[in-house]
Amino acid sequence: MNAHTDDLCIEECDGILRMKSKKSSRDHIHLGTGVQDSTLTNTASQFLDPHTFAFEDFECPSNVNKENLGLFPQWHLPLKLSIILSVIVFIYTFLRDILHPFISLSKNEFYKIPILVMNKVLPVVAITLLALVYLPGILAAVLQLHRGTKYSRFPNWLQRWMLMRKQLGLLSFFFALLHAVYSLCYPMRRSYRYKLLNWAYQQVMQNIENAWIEDDVWRMEIYVSLGILSLAILALLATTSIPYVSNSLNWREFQCVQSKMGYCALLLSTAHALVYAWRKWADLKYFVWYTPPSFMIAVVLPIIVLLCKTVLVLPWLVKKLRKIRHGWEETSTSKTEPAENVFL
Ligand code: HEM
Numbered sequence: 001m002n003a004h005t006d007d008l009c010i011e012e013c014d015g016i017l018r019m020k021s022k023k024s025s026r027d028h029i030h031l032g033t034g035v036q037d038s039t040l041t042n043t044a045s046q047f048l049d050p051h052t053f054a055f056e057d058f059e060c061p062s063n064v065n066k067e068n069l070g071l072f073p074q075w076h077l078p079l080k081l082s083i084i085l086s087v088i089v090f091i092y093t094f095l096r097d098i099l100h101p102f103i104s105l106s107k108n109e110f111y112k113i114p115i116l117v118m119n120k121v122l123p124v125v126a127i128t129l130l131a132l133v134y135l136p137g138i139l140a141a142v143l144q145l146h147r148g149t150k151y152s153r154f155p156n157w158l159q160r161w162m163l164m165r166k167q168l169g170l171l172s173f174f175f176a177l178l179h180a181v182y183s184l185c186y187p188m189r190r191s192y193r194y195k196l197l198n199w200a201y202q203q204v205m206q207n208i209e210n211a212w213i214e215d216d217v218w219r220m221e222i223y224v225s226l227g228i229l230s231l232a233i234l235a236l237l238a239t240t241s242i243p244y245v246s247n248s249l250n251w252r253e254f255q256c257v258q259s260k261m262g263y264c265a266l267l268l269s270t271a272h273a274l275v276y277a278w279r280k281w282a283d284l285k286y287f288v289w290y291t292p293p294s295f296m297i298a299v300v301l302p303i304i305v306l307l308c309k310t311v312l313v314l315p316w317l318v319k320k321l322r323k324i325r326h327g328w329e330e331t332s333t334s335k336t337e338p339a340e341n342v343f344l
Contacts, residue, residue, distance in 0.1 A: 077160075078129075078167035082175070085128060089121045089294065096288045111191055119182040124298040126175035127269050130234075131301040133169045134266060136161040137259075138308045141321055148330025166241055169262070173234040176269070180231050183224075215278075223275040230268035233261050263309060270302040 097117060101107040136158055143158070144150055154162075186192055203211055240246055240257045249257070277295045280286050286293045311317065 074164065075167050078164050078171055081132075081168075082125060082129060082171050085125045086121050089124045090117065092291070092297075093117050093120045093294055096291060096293075100288045115182060115185065115189060119179060120294050122175050122179035122182060123273070124294050126172050126179055127266075127273060127298050127302055129168050129172035129175065130262075130266050130269065131305045132161075133165045133172065134262065134305050134309070135301070136165065138305060138312065141312055142308075144324050145317065145321060148324065150324050150327070151329065169234075170238055170241065173238045176231055176234055180227065183227075219275060219278045223272050226268050226272035226275060230265050230272055233265040233268065237262055237265065263306075266302055267306060270299055270306060273299050273302075 094113070094117060097112060097120070098109050101109050139158060140154060140162065143154060153159075199211070237258060240249065240254065246254055273295050277293075277299075280293065281296070312321070
């Protein structure tokens with residue numbers, strides 16, 4: 001338990017510090033980073049505060065330069081990343097699921113784009129973003145173990161990555177939520193109803209009385225259940241990242257929810273995808289144009305993250321990390337940079 005706590009100091013303390021500082025300077029939240037408080041009168045800043053002014057009546061005051069106001073600056077990179085990932089997965093799935101049958105079997109399956117293809121893109125992006133939330137913490141721990149000190153600055157890219165974990169996590173939840181809604185809509189589709197009728201007809205023609213396949217039934221019951229559990233935990237994580245809620249938690253509570261439950265969500269969603277895949281792993285028909293199916297690609301990063309985490313909770317590594325995070329340093333280590341920007 002403590003081992004986890006220490007491990008996640010690194011991941012969560014910066015988040016909490018940022019939350020607290022945000023709380024104490026509320027105006028900055030609304031005004032963005034590029035605006036200095038002194039440039040605005042109290043009236044103007046009140047006018048800009050969405051909590052004190054109705055959005056419908058909003059007009060930009062003449063003394064405020066709109067360009068100086070940031071537009072969700074912390075979301076730019078996570079959003080770009082999600083869009084790029086979505087486009088890549090969409091193209092990949094389109095080539096495999098739509099273009100391949102069209103070219104090689106002359107089958108028109110373009111009707112799959114709005115729901116079935118979309119519902120491959122959404123979960124793959126969701127699980128990848130979730131893995132990206134936990135990967136920097138692992139890299140930071142490895143770096144600290146390697147350097148044998150906490151008094152050494154992380155590379156800038158790692159710091160930046162750590163600071164956008166909240167946004168990545170919320171985006172992951174958003175994609176997962178959409179995925180769940182799309183999945184639950186499957187039986188409503190007309191294409192599904194026609195397919196069901198066709199299967200029933202074929203069954204009658206083949207004189208099959210019972211279409212029940214035991215292991216397929218189990219597979220679906222299990223993977224849907226795992227998906228629901230994972231989504232529920234993600235919802236909890238998203239709720240606790242609301243400043244009002246997170247400010248009401250102490251450090252240990254916040255860390256427990258954001259880290260332990262986060263890893264739990266990652267584990268459950270990986271298990272969800274693995275059980276969904278079931279025996280498809282060994283089935284060559286899923287390797288269209290020699291490319292692996294998307295569920296295989298989707299689980300690679302989460303499995304790497306989970307394996308690394310498993311290694312990092314081994315007792316001797318945990319002990320060393322804990323010592324390092326309490327200020328202990330390996331004698332051979334040279335401090336290269338001051339500790340001004342160090343995460344706990
Ligand atoms: C209420 C919750 C959920 C339900 C009902 C659900 C349902 C499904 C269904 C029906 C599929 C098969 C899709 C298909 O036939 O193409 C699927 C696949 C998948 N789901 Fe979920 N899911 C849920 C939550 C999640 C969550 C939270 C994640 C991850 C963050 C996730 C990740 C995946 C992945 C990676 C796949 C494999 C997609 C592929 O074929 O490439 N799911 N899920």
